[in-house]
Amino acid sequence: MTIRLSLTMIVRDEERTLGRVLAQAAGFCDEMVVVDTGSTDDTPRIAKLAGAQVLDFAWRDDFAAARNHGLEACRGDWIIWLDADDVITPAAQAAFAAAKDAVLGEDLDSITAPYHYSVDPDTGRCTYTFPRERLARRVPGLRWTGAVHEVLTIPGDRTLHREDLVVEHHPDPVDRAAKTERNLRVIEQEWRNGDRSSRTRYYYACELRDAGEDAAALEKYAEYLEDPGSDWEKYAALLSMSACCRRLGRTGAQADHLHAAIRLAPSRAEAFVALGKFHFDREEWADAIPFFAAAAALHQPLTGFVSVPDYTWRAWDYLSVCLAHLGRHEESVAAALHSAKLGNPDRSRLRSNVHWSLDQWF
Structure with a gap:
């Protein structure tokens, strides 16, 4: 059986990097669906020249809604998601192509793989990574959830982890402050709408931390710890609390949070x-x-x-x-x-x- 693989991504004003990632993905994807959420630059034209189907979507501060719009247009047997500032090295491109031919099928639901979220620009070495759902079989019920820091909800639990299917994130430092402001705005709106889930508490605290609001972040992390998620997420929260305390000059609490993290993991x-x-x-x-x-x-x-x-x-x-x-x-x-x-x-x-x-x- 020949597997068809669809790429889906959402973009806005990504003319500096979009052509690069689409060219890299074209070697192993049969279809590329790009959802444009309101670009004012050359992004849509670049996507079309790369062979992608471009869909317009009116942005409404909901990442999952935008991603689901693209997901609904995909026609492949499997989907892969990427962002416009991602990079797939030649070795990873070959690994994705090989996995498409030899691994993807009806006996598997999804594949997780490393997301190299931070890469040293001088050495090219990964400095920060975490595993993410990267490929999923396109079946009813496959949906993105979460207005920000969205996740792909995958029907079925037949999951494989592949260390060779690496995607690197190469963000533009100029955009960092604007994205932090946007993410905080979105998650604050979710909070006002009554979302008190553990995940929202955690990422609300993280966005406050990234915005430099350390005292407010500590309060939200403390709320999160009343009903935490996974141990690795709780560990990350304790590390962040320690960093917030360090910047606030609370040295005793700084050390206490680190000792708690060591006891946990x-x-x-x-x-x-x-x-x-x-x-x-x-x-x-x-x-x-x-x-x-x-x-x-x-x-x-x-x-x-x-x-x-x-x-x-x-x-x-x-x-x-x-x-x-x-x-x-x-x-x-x-x-x-x-x-x-x-x-x-x-x-x-x-x-x-x-x-x-x-x-x-x-």
């Missing part, structure tokens, strides 16, 4: 690194070392929001500095070299640190 590294840095910033080198050492021993999980450097080079970098301050220069050099091996992008500073430790050692 001792196999995750982010809270260990943050607690190590809590002591590091106070030049409490010996107190910081156990937390960095614990983080350095952990493996990157497949669930939840993941800060990739915390599972690779970052803890070793901090360990090297702490050890140097304690006069343990041989160990410091070894930690710095290991941090470099694991992808630390600040090679110049590492070299300087190593040379300094070597001068003290010999």
Whole structure:
């Protein structure tokens, strides 16, 4: 059986990046449906030139509604969703094409895959990732839900996770403030309309955090913790609460939230690194070392929001500095070299640190 794959996306004023992602997706998609929510630039023309079907949709502060408009127009057996500022590398394009031919079928409902939400522009390495529903069989009941931070509700539970089907997010920094303002406006409207779901509480708090309203964010996170979602989401909330407290100067609460995060998920590294840095910033080198050492021993999980450097080079970098301050220069050099091996992008500073430790050692 030949599987037809439909791409669906929503766009608005995306002329800088839309052509790129459509060209990348065209190699493995049989149909491309682009929903335009009110562009004033060349976005619709670029989409049509790329071979996409372009649908107009009057924006009404509801991402799920816009995405469902595109979903309803798809005619493929399976759908894949993307955003206009996403990137699919050649390796991932080949993986999607192979999965389409060999994996997609009626014996499966969906595929989740890594969404590399933040990529270092200098090194090209992923710095922040989480798994997302990426492909789904087009069946009755397949719908997007949520006015903002929407999710694809998938009938059936036959799900496969594929690490090779990576999509990278390359947002325009200029748009970040406007998108934060828009998302906060949308979620505040949902709140006024009576949505008190755990998910809405969580993302309301996150949008307040991103808008710099830390005190208000803490209140919403506290409300969320009264009826939290998954453990990984609760863990992320505790990390965010700690960051808000740090910016507000509430150091005791900052540390308390991190200790709570470690108790909840001792196999995750982010809270260990943050607690190590809590002591590091106070030049409490010996107190910081156990937390960095614990983080350095952990493996990157497949669930939840993941800060990739915390599972690779970052803890070793901090360990090297702490050890140097304690006069343990041989160990410091070894930690710095290991941090470099694991992808630390600040090679110049590492070299300087190593040379300094070597001068003290010999």
